[in-house]
Amino acid sequence: MTPLLIEALRTPAALAAFTPAQCDLVLRQAERAQLLPSLHARARDAGVLERLPAPARRQLEWARQQGERHLQAVRWEVRQIRMAMAGLGVPLILLKGGAYAMAGLAAAEGRIFSDIDILVPRAALADVESALMLHGWAGVGHDDYDQHYYRRWMHELPPMRHVWRETVIDVHHAILPSTAAAHPDAMLLRAAAEPLPGYPASGSLPAVYTLGPVDMILHSATHLLYESEFDHGLRNLVDIDRLLHEFSPLPGFWVRLTDRAAALQLQRPLFYALRHAARLLHTPVPAALLQGNDVARPGPVVLALMDALLDRALLPEHDSCDGPLSKLARQMLYLRGNWLRMPPWLLARHLFHKALLTPLQAARTRDV
Amino acid sequence: MLTVAQLPAGQLAARLAGAGLTLQTGAFVTRLQSTIPSVVRGVALMYADYPLGPDDGYADFHLRMVRPLNWRRWLRPQVQLLADGLAPFKPLPLAQAYPMFEWGLNWCISSRAHSYLMLHAAVVEKHGRAAILPAPPGSGKSTLCAALVHHGWRLLSDELTMVRLEDGLIAPMPRPISLKNGSIELMRAALPTALFSPPVHDTNKGTVAHLRAPADSIVRLDEAARPAWIVFPRYEAGAAVELQPVAKARAHLRTAENAFNYSVLAARGFDAMAALIEQSDCYDFRYSSLADGIATFERLAAPP
């Protein structure tokens, strides 16, 4: 049975016919999936807000206010980051939610997120980190192992939190770690970055950019399939759906998407992302891309397994949607994400350390 | 509309144990589920006069009080609050289950209801005009509020002042008044016929008990009130009673500091606060006895 939230995302107009009990459930599913402000935007765009029962409409209003405030906070945060990077000669390339928000994309509507993600050249990492620290950001409580792990293997610095704004910034130099099987070239991504209108370089302030449309979609697909947290899986899929709706009308879009996926070695994650956006959210995707070529499409056994996992993991993490295998599916995808990001020997050491060594270290410091 | 007290015998416990009891709590519908005996008793006693919510399956807030399944279950039993299945707080000792419901519901409302400017303040009404008492710790506002609502003032809320964004009126949210430590005995002595929940000890606020909201305040929970005064109370043993006007710009900022969602509401929050300040006389109020408090508010409310 399709969860009500999925029905509402596919066809927002259907909300007009929901009973009070159905409204109650869809709002709770949306809240859990962090899609409540999004649901407001979709209901508004479909012209059905006025037809909802007043209490349900009121809850969506509450969520809309949060989304609006969040956007203001993002703009302010980007301003602060830009000022911190003044004089470095490094452009400020925004990724993910920060990019959608600043570019005013449909994907940004009602999307609340906790971190700002930026992309800088690897060579500039040390300078950027110092500049951020000078302006009040500090590494978040990680032990020495985490710090070492991040800097050596990961495609990003450990997250940095601002000391009094308490906002978090993730500084990436690539979109996948060097240990991953795929190697999307960050230089290609940076070269295709598009300037954000209204934010040219000014004095010592860097210009602000977002990734090109096709790269944004590929990054979102990569994030969905490689990163660990499937509690935001549906929201991530909704991003992809919204981005596709926004950019697919551009001439030659689908060809550019597939060509670029090949150039960045991201054909497999794109295949899964398109497949599940089409399956779950009914995003219009051309049949040829759903079919995929030999590189993109996995073998039938792997495909069946991934379908089973993703079908479950992408549903809202709510009692009304979870089946007996949902938790297991999310765990397996977490392991797979880790597996894909690093080779087996490193994975074992990482998980072993995380599971056993870190608590021992913590105990040691407590005794002192 | 049926009230909780009008439910047939056994129905209250059955609903709480099953699909949930829906309550009309001010402008919101709350669904509560629990099999914990102190919660069932607390609700039966404190919410007797409350209308049940509509039977259509919709609720604004979904709370469940459970006993977490962990090793402590027998040694030191605990209670967990679940807001639609998620636990926003760490478990507390089981004895604190009923207060935890009250705190939990306050938390649910104050973190979500952004069509109101929500203040951490008590609010009472007389002759159609409302007095707001913002509440930093040590102000004694709950005790003062409890006294006022038994001396001619209607209880709108003891914790959450709900200012409607669309018209600036205060929406009632009458709920049991929470009292701490010495003020419990004080109010018991002052109000021999009022109903109190059993005191709960060793909470992080000390000993806590709840005083049932006057029946009149629940009957009139649909009657919004126009704000007229903002009074910052400060209890100081032995001090002479003093009511000092506060400059409005300062009152704006001080009240904003006592708001839950002033920042979330952004420009609308600013406008709502400014409108509230505009129509209110703002005071600092120092007092050392409830009699002083009652008398001062009586003078404030006297028709001009």
Added chain:
Amino acid sequence: MAISWRLCPGQQLRRRQWDGECVLYNDLSGDTHLIGADALELLLALHAGPADTDNLGRHLRSAGMAADDAEVATMLEDLERLALVEAVC
């Protein structure tokens, strides 16, 4: 050489005044500030259009607010830190 100043784009100077004190909403940061009459006068002058430090100083003095150029410069720097005004290159 006097620096030229303007209101930060997006600032609408949403404000209320009571008895000579002013609360101001900062559209960019979301903060609310308590500002004095002289700072408000500076902001209102810039609301009309960009101006340099000297002109702003003269404007304040003609409005009856005593302020030497150093004070005006300090005030503008404070307002710049709050993202209410910015220097124009």
